[in-house]
Amino acid sequence: MRLEPTSWPILAAGVAATLAIPLITQDGYIIQLLNIAILNAIVVLGLNFVTGWAGQINFGQAAFYGLGAYTTAIASKAGLPWITTPLLSAVVVIAASLMLGLPTMRLRTYYLAMTTIGFGEIIRLIIVHWEPVTGGTSGLRAIPGISVFGVGPQGQAQHYYLLVAALALAVTVAMRVRRSALGRAMIATRDSEIAAEQSGVDTTRTKLLAFMIGAVYAGLAGCLYASSIRFISPDSFSGTQAILLMTMLIVGGMGSIAGSIGGAIALTLLPEALRFLGQWYLVLYGLGVIAVIVLAPGGLASVASLSQWRRAGVR
Amino acid sequence: MTADTIIAARGVTRRFGGLVALDAIDLDVPKGIVQAVIGPNGSGKTTLLNALSGASHADAGSIRIGGEEIFRLKPHRIARLGLARTFQNIRIFDNLSVLENVKVAAACNRPTRFFDILTSSARHRQSESDIDLAAREALATIGLAQRADDRATQLPYAQRRLLEIARALASKPNVLLLDEPAAGMNMTESMTLLDTIAKLKGRGITILLVEHNVRLVMGISDRVTVLDFGKKIAEGTPSEIQRNPLVIEAYLGRRHRHA
Numbered sequence: 001m002r003l004e005p006t007s008w009p010i011l012a013a014g015v016a017a018t019l020a021i022p023l024i025t026q027d028g029y030i031i032q033l034l035n036i037a038i039l040n041a042i043v044v045l046g047l048n049f050v051t052g053w054a055g056q057i058n059f060g061q062a063a064f065y066g067l068g069a070y071t072t073a074i075a076s077k078a079g080l081p082w083i084t085t086p087l088l089s090a091v092v093v094i095a096a097s098l099m100l101g102l103p104t105m106r107l108r109t110y111y112l113a114m115t116t117i118g119f120g121e122i123i124r125l126i127i128v129h130w131e132p133v134t135g136g137t138s139g140l141r142a143i144p145g146i147s148v149f150g151v152g153p154q155g156q157a158q159h160y161y162l163l164v165a166a167l168a169l170a171v172t173v174a175m176r177v178r179r180s181a182l183g184r185a186m187i188a189t190r191d192s193e194i195a196a197e198q199s200g201v202d203t204t205r206t207k208l209l210a211f212m213i214g215a216v217y218a219g220l221a222g223c224l225y226a227s228s229i230r231f232i233s234p235d236s237f238s239g240t241q242a243i244l245l246m247t248m249l250i251v252g253g254m255g256s257i258a259g260s261i262g263g264a265i266a267l268t269l270l271p272e273a274l275r276f277l278g279q280w281y282l283v284l285y286g287l288g289v290i291a292v293i294v295l296a297p298g299g300l301a302s303v304a305s306l307s308q309w310r311r312a313g314v315r
Numbered sequence: 316m317t318a319d320t321i322i323a324a325r326g327v328t329r330r331f332g333g334l335v336a337l338d339a340i341d342l343d344v345p346k347g348i349v350q351a352v353i354g355p356n357g358s359g360k361t362t363l364l365n366a367l368s369g370a371s372h373a374d375a376g377s378i379r380i381g382g383e384e385i386f387r388l389k390p391h392r393i394a395r396l397g398l399a400r401t402f403q404n405i406r407i408f409d410n411l412s413v414l415e416n417v418k419v420a421a422a423c424n425r426p427t428r429f430f431d432i433l434t435s436s437a438r439h440r441q442s443e444s445d446i447d448l449a450a451r452e453a454l455a456t457i458g459l460a461q462r463a464d465d466r467a468t469q470l471p472y473a474q475r476r477l478l479e480i481a482r483a484l485a486s487k488p489n490v491l492l493l494d495e496p497a498a499g500m501n502m503t504e505s506m507t508l509l510d511t512i513a514k515l516k517g518r519g520i521t522i523l524l525v526e527h528n529v530r531l532v533m534g535i536s537d538r539v540t541v542l543d544f545g546k547k548i549a550e551g552t553p554s555e556i557q558r559n560p561l562v563i564e565a566y567l568g569r570r571h572r573h574a
Contacts, residue, residue: 173433180432180439181422181446188408188419194370195406197390198399200423200486209429255410 018164022157031156035228037268038163039221042170044248044264045257046217049174051246052255053183054210055190057109059242060100060116063123064093064215066237068222070127070134073232076144083148086223093219094212096123101211105204120242127234139233146227159228166224167261170217174257177213186210187255251292253301262300321346321490321521322367327376329362329545336362337373338545344490344538349512349522351532353556354542355565360525361403363542364492367523368400369393381489395424399483400492403525405475407467407482414463416482417450423486453485457511473504480511490521497531509535533557541565 022031043065050058068089075085104115127134134140146152146162153159177183188196189203196203226232235241244267252263270288274281296303322344329337337359344350352360365371367378369390378386385393399420408416425446431439454460457477462470470478476496483491493512497505505528512535516522526532532539533553541549541556543565549556556562 176432176435180443181418181425181427182429182432184411184415184419185422185427187410188416191408191410192406194390195402195408196419198368198370198394199420199482200391200394201419202389202391213429 019161022160028156031160032229033269033272035156035160035163036225037265038160038167039225039228040245040248040268041261041264042167042221042224043218044245044252044260045170045174046214046221047245047249048214048255048257048260049177049186049210049217050207050214052249052260053178053186053190054207056105056207056211057113057246058116058211058214059113059239059246060119061214061218061245062237062239062242063120064097064218065222065225065241065245066123066127066232066234067093067096068219069226069232069237070140070222071219072223072226073140073143074133076227077140077142082144082146082152082227085227086220089219089223090216093215093222097212097215098208101208105207105211117239117242120239124234124238127237135233137234139231140226141231143226143230143232145230146224153228163224163228166220171257171261178257182206182209247289249299251289251299253299256299256301256305258304259299259301266300319346320344321381322523323377323379324367325377327363327366327373327378329359329366329371329373336545337366339376340542340545340547342540342547344521344523346489346521347516347519348537349516349524349535350538350540351524351526351536352540352542353526353529353532357544358542359545360542361494362545364400364494364523364525368398368492370400394420394486394488397487397489398492399486399488399490401476401479401483401494401496403494403498405472405479407470407475407478409466409468411467412463413459413465413467413470413478414447414450414454416467416478417453417485418446420482421446421449421453421485449487450485453481456484456514457481458507473500476500477508477511484515488520490523491515493522493524493526495525495527497526497528505531 021034025031043061047058047061050056071089071092072085075088076082080088100116100119104112107115128137153162185196185201185206188199188201189206193203225236248263248267249260250263251267252261253259270285271281274284277284292300320343322342324340324342327337327340327342328335340359340363342363352363354360362371366373369385369388369392372387376386377384380393380396380398383396385396408419411419425442427442451460451463454463457480459474459477459481462474467475467478476499480493480496497508500508509531512522512524524532524536536553539551539553539556540547541559541562548565549559549562551559
C-alpha cells in the first residue's frame, strides 16, 4: 500500500490520462460505458472491505447497489430534492446491512455465502413484484438528474468528471481505513480469526463494520447510478451482477485497492471491446478470466506487485 | 487464593464427546513467576491453555484472571483484561507486514471510531502513532526490529515464533501464555528464547509455559504443573517434580524407556 517515490510519475500520468479521456473521445457511448465502469469500481472497492480484507464471502453487494439506486429513483421521482438521496440511500443500506449482518456475521464461508445469495434474491423479487413503486421488470425511467440547488452536471463528460471525483473519494477512504487499526483488524480477521481475537480484536464487530462500509459504498454508487444513467431495471442488480462483482474483485486482486478498480474497469469494458466477435465474445471473456485466475491467483494486482519486487531485487 | 495469585482456576472441565480432556483442574499461578505445564502428548496441556484464553471454552469451572471471572468470556475480552498468548501451530497474519502483525495487538485497548478514521482526526493520528511506538518497542524487545517492514511470510520459522511473542507482548499483558514456544527451534534459538522469557519475567509479566521439552522447562521455571490424561498429577518446584515418582512413571519414565 505504501507508495514508492518511483510510482508517483506513474500515478500522475494515470490521473492525467483519466482526465484527458473526454477531451480525446467525443463518443457519448464510450463515456457512458466508462461511467458505468467507475460506478462498478466503487461497488467492488466496497466489496473489497468485506471479502478482500475481512474475508467474508458476500453475494449481497449487487442488492445493496440496487437498494441505493431504487431508493434514489423513487425518492427523486416523488419530488424530493436530489441532495437528500445520497443520505436516504445510505440510511436504507445501513439498515439493511445491519438487519442482514447482525444475525449472520457469526456464520462462516458457505453459510454466509448462501445467506447473502438469499438476501439478494429477496431484494430482487421485491423490486420485480412491487410494480406500482419500482416499475417491476421494466424498471424506472426519466429519473431526475444530479442537482444541488439547481446546479448539476450536464452531458456525459461532466458526469464522467463527477464520477471520477467520487471514485477518488472512495479510494481515499479505503486507503485511510487500510492504514488504520480497523483495516489491520479486518485483514487479521481474515488471516486467523482466533489469533485476531486473542490479540484483542472484536472480530464480530470488525466483520460487521466491513460489511456495513461495503454496503454504503454500494448504496452510494447505486444513488449515483440512478441519477446519472437515469434509467434503472432489476437486471442491473441481479444475482448474475453479484457474481460479476465478485469476479471483478478476484480478477483484480483480493485485498488490493488498485486491483479492485482495475478488475472492475477491465471486466466492464472487455465485453464491449469483444463485441465484434459476436456470440464468441463470451468464450474469449471466459477464457481470459480463467487465465488470470490460473496464472495469477492473486489477480492483476499480484502481477503488478511481482514486477515491483523483481525491480527491487535488481536494485 | 491470595492477593498475589494472578490465575486462579477451579474445577476446569472440558469434554470432547466421551473423552474428558480436562478433569476438574485447579490451578493457581502466583504473580510474576514462570510456571510450566508439562505432560505427555494428549494430556490436556493445550486444552487447558485454550480454556484459559477463551479460544475453546471449558464446559464447567471458574477461571479468574487478576480477580476477574473470565469463564465463557469472548477471547478478545479476555485479551483486553491483560491475557495474551501464542499458538503451538503458528498463527501469524500472512497478509500483513511484520510490524502490522504486532500493531494488531498494540491496538488492543484502543477503541477505533470510524468517524475518526474518515476525518483522520488528531485523536486518531495520536492513537496510530502510539500504536506504532508500542509495536516497534515490542519488536525491539524480541529482536525483530530490523524485519519490521518485511511481509510476515518472509520470516523463517523460528522468527515467526518470535513474532507471535512480540505480538502477544504488544498488548501489554499481565499474563502471557506460551504454547510450546521452542517447538522447531534449534539449540541456539532455544537459548535466545530462554533469555527472552527471563527478560519478560523481569518486567513483571507472569508466564505460563506449555512445553514438551522437559529439560528446557526445568531451567527456566519457578513452578511446574504436571498433567496426565486431563488430571493434575503433581505440582511443585522443578527439583521436586524431577524426584516425584508419579511424574517419572507418567512422563519421564515412559520417555526414558523409548530413549
